[in-house]
Amino acid sequence: MDPVEQREQVYAIVRVDLPVEGVVSPSSDWRTVVTVKGILRSEEAAKAETDRLNALNSARGCVYFWQTTRVLKAQGEADAAG
Numbered sequence: 001m002d003p004v005e006q007r008e009q010v011y012a013i014v015r016v017d018l019p020v021e022g023v024v025s026p027s028s029d030w031r032t033v034v035t036v037k038g039i040l041r042s043e044e045a046a047k048a049e050t051d052r053l054n055a056l057n058s059a060r061g062c063v064y065f066w067q068t069t070r071v072l073k074a075q076g077e078a079d080a081a082g
Contacts, residue, residue: 008070013066039069
């Protein structure tokens, strides 16, 4: 199977806790301020969920955004659809 066919496009919902103090270099532990909240299969659903979460949590010192990404299947991994 072509490697390109082994990638499924999905949309990650990401939260960044603000302020991002003390996280100043690539070696810093970004896991303390960045969280992947979930993965959705639809861009429209990702936009809607991001808007919902930003409205719901606007006073909590965090911001949500969505990012297009890929699901990479390991070579030999069976496709869930068969």
